[in-house]
Amino acid sequence: MSRAASGRRAAGAGLLAAALLVPLVPLLLWAVAGEFRYPALTPELSGRGLALLGDPAVRAALGTSLLIALTVAALATVIGAAAGRALGCHTFPGRRAVQLLLLAPVIVPTLAVTLGIQVFLIRYGLADTVAGVVLVQLIPTVPYVSLVMSASFAGLDAGVEDAGRVLGAGPVRRLVHVTLPAVAPGLAVAALFAFLISWSEYILTLLIGGGTVQTLPLLLFAAIGSADLTAAAALSLVIAVPPVLLVGLTARFLTGPTAATVGFGRL
Amino acid sequence: MSGELAVTGLRVAYNRGVPVVDGVDLRVPGGTLTALLGPSGCGKTTVLKVVAGLLTAGAGEVRIDGAPVLGLPAERRPVGMVFQKPLLFGHLTVGDNVAFGLRMRGVPRAARRSRARAMLDLVGLPDVAGRRVGELSGGQEQRVALARALVLDPRVLLLDEPFSALDAELRLRMRELVRRLQRELSTTMVFVTHDQQEAVDLADDVALMLDGRIEAVGPPSSFYADPPTLSAARFFGGVNEVRGTVTGSSFACPLGELRLGVPAPDGPGVLVVRPESLRILGADGAPNTVPATVREARFAGTHRTVVTTAGGIGLTATVAPAVPVEPGDRIPLQLPPSALRVLPDTAATDTTGADTTAAATPAAAAPVAATAPTTEDEDVRA
Numbered sequence: 001m002s003r004a005a006s007g008r009r010a011a012g013a014g015l016l017a018a019a020l021l022v023p024l025v026p027l028l029l030w031a032v033a034g035e036f037r038y039p040a041l042t043p044e045l046s047g048r049g050l051a052l053l054g055d056p057a058v059r060a061a062l063g064t065s066l067l068i069a070l071t072v073a074a075l076a077t078v079i080g081a082a083a084g085r086a087l088g089c090h091t092f093p094g095r096r097a098v099q100l101l102l103l104a105p106v107i108v109p110t111l112a113v114t115l116g117i118q119v120f121l122i123r124y125g126l127a128d129t130v131a132g133v134v135l136v137q138l139i140p141t142v143p144y145v146s147l148v149m150s151a152s153f154a155g156l157d158a159g160v161e162d163a164g165r166v167l168g169a170g171p172v173r174r175l176v177h178v179t180l181p182a183v184a185p186g187l188a189v190a191a192l193f194a195f196l197i198s199w200s201e202y203i204l205t206l207l208i209g210g211g212t213v214q215t216l217p218l219l220l221f222a223a224i225g226s227a228d229l230t231a232a233a234a235l236s237l238v239i240a241v242p243p244v245l246l247v248g249l250t251a252r253f254l255t256g257p258t259a260a261t262v263g264f265g266r267l
Numbered sequence: 268m269s270g271e272l273a274v275t276g277l278r279v280a281y282n283r284g285v286p287v288v289d290g291v292d293l294r295v296p297g298g299t300l301t302a303l304l305g306p307s308g309c310g311k312t313t314v315l316k317v318v319a320g321l322l323t324a325g326a327g328e329v330r331i332d333g334a335p336v337l338g339l340p341a342e343r344r345p346v347g348m349v350f351q352k353p354l355l356f357g358h359l360t361v362g363d364n365v366a367f368g369l370r371m372r373g374v375p376r377a378a379r380r381s382r383a384r385a386m387l388d389l390v391g392l393p394d395v396a397g398r399r400v401g402e403l404s405g406g407q408e409q410r411v412a413l414a415r416a417l418v419l420d421p422r423v424l425l426l427d428e429p430f431s432a433l434d435a436e437l438r439l440r441m442r443e444l445v446r447r448l449q450r451e452l453s454t455t456m457v458f459v460t461h462d463q464q465e466a467v468d469l470a471d472d473v474a475l476m477l478d479g480r481i482e483a484v485g486p487p488s489s490f491y492a493d494p495p496t497l498s499a500a501r502f503f504g505g506v507n508e509v510r511g512t513v514t515g516s517s518f519a520c521p522l523g524e525l526r527l528g529v530p531a532p533d534g535p536g537v538l539v540v541r542p543e544s545l546r547i548l549g550a551d552g553a554p555n556t557v558p559a560t561v562r563e564a565r566f567a568g569t570h571r572t573v574v575t576t577a578g579g580i581g582l583t584a585t586v587a588p589a590v591p592v593e594p595g596d597r598i599p600l601q602l603p604p605s606a607l608r609v610l611p612d613t614a615a616t617d618t619t620g621a622d623t624t625a626a627a628t629p630a631a632a633a634p635v636a637a638t639a640p641t642t643e644d645e646d647v648r649a
Contacts, residue, residue, distance in 0.1 A: 164367070166346065166348045
């Protein structure tokens with residue numbers, strides 16, 4: 001790699017980090033602030049915000065959020081990758097219609113869709129359950145994953161699988177040793193997307209979870225509703241940190257050449 | 268471990284349409300290289316993919332050393348394949364790419380490594396095992412693809428125009444490499460190409476494929492010295508054609524009565540003669556000498572191409588660069604009787620194509636000359 005290219009790459013990663021971290025500074029200040037009124041230049045330090053994070057309700061919500069987001073990411077990646085493969089590698093009658101149908105939840109307001117689905121979830125006893133929330137969060141996540149994966153699969157030469165086949169790899173080993181490694185960067189980006197969408201989802205969780213399934217965004221909105229800035233800031237930090245860490249860890253994919261090949265630019 | 272490949276009555280159709288391959292018979296003796304030659308779209312890659320197991324045959328049989336293989340999935344056939352593109356696995360190093368097939372067979376890591384290295388040495392890439400695939404040039408990638416296929420010691424290696432994306436100079440070097448590997452490993456190989464020069468350069472036998480069937484099989488020289496059909500003669504290019512009628516050993520045509528050195532059946536036919544067989548400014552009184560007018564004389568480096576007309580017919584000759592002829596010259600042009608062949612007209616060739624194939628196949632390894640004229644005899648009399 002040339003010096004200029006590696007310099008550009010480092011600058012890109014630095015810019016990404018700055019863009020992600022700078023907005024967190026005021027949050028950090030609010031989280032540790034007690035009284036902070038004019039004309040004070042620095043806030044009066046308070047441990048209340050951080051102490052709040054030790055609260056059992058917050059810890060439970062963190063656990064629920066993680067459970068839901070990880071499950072949604074895993075399921076959406078599997079489903080979306082299968083759809084993306086069909087769309088990216090094959091042409092079949094009605095392909096465009098399927099593409100549109102997959103994107104529909106992104107185009108149509110999710111709220112409208114969910115209100116319609118809620119009835120069924122209640123009928124099947126899935127309302128107010130974590131399983132119900134996971135299911136409904138697949139609606140906005142699968143389209144993104146399938147979009148990313150169809151671009152990723154379209155960039156994969158179908159002949160590579162034939163090559164693996166002639167070299168003695170059966171269907172399962174072809175998937176494990178040839179296909180999945182080839183689309184791994186796409187899978188990582190897609191799973192990250194799904195996780196992030198689920199992690200910050202509020203309306204769907206509220207509607208289907210019915211207040212029984214408490215996730216971090218729900219607590220945050222409650223704190224904002226009661227005008228408790230310190231609590232809101234502390235909760236925001238808890239919500240913001242895992243995504244920042246994740247993006248930081250996958251920055252290699254997001255700024256590297258793979259970002260373009262998996263269609264990151266399109267989104 | 269002889270690796271004889273026998274394809275019989277192969278028929279392949281996509282989506283139940285017109286068959287792209289119909290009635291293909293091909294026998295490749297163990298340890299030899301057969302070039303499957305034909306224009307693009309003639310079905311040669313289809314034949315290869317059926318042998319490899321990547322396509323399903325509608326009818327016919329493929330045997331390797333006598334054992335039918337069509338029932339086996341591709342991953343269990345004793346067949347290796349090198350594709351038009353290298354199709355290396357980008358997430359693996361070069362060495363791991365070569366060792367991939369061994370890994371699928373459960374060969375222990377240490378043995379895989381040493382065999383992969385040995386094979387990379389053999390294809391002339393001794394120090395690249397640890398490199399990433401993206402760091403290789405196009406020619407190196409195809410060498411790795413060759414090593415990856417050969418390390419499994421396949422009984423038949425299929426090569427699907429593997430060098431068509433490389434530049435001319437590199438293509439020549441790769442041909443030499445394939446020839447050397449074939450000799451050293453004595454692997455049976457089928458090499459698909461649309462380039463007759465490549466086919467002639469590489470192959471023990473050339474199987475010419477036109478329109479989904481095998482037109483003729485024979486050693487490369489036979490296609491020049493004794494073309495089995497008019498289509499085959501035309502595919503190899505540059506051949507002169509004169510229409511006329513055979514009576515005994517003489518051929519009546521606009522050039523006059525020509526003497527034939529090789530017998531041909533009585534009746535109408537097309538006389539073919541290669542440009543390099545024609546003699547100009549020959550000795551007086553040589554048989555089959557006709558007066559000709561030079562229309563064009565082009566210098567082509569190793570030879571001169573002389574375009575003439577004789578009896579209203581265009582005849583092209585290639586001569587030594589020093590032969591002094593200029594446009595407008597009237598010269599004696601000799602058609603040596605031994606170089607003349609009379610073949611059935613194209614129409615006849617088309618209708619009897621299937622017969623030619625059937626007759627040529629059992630003796631695929633024998634020179635075309637042994638089978639083709641017999642077929643023509645029957646065709647013309649019928």
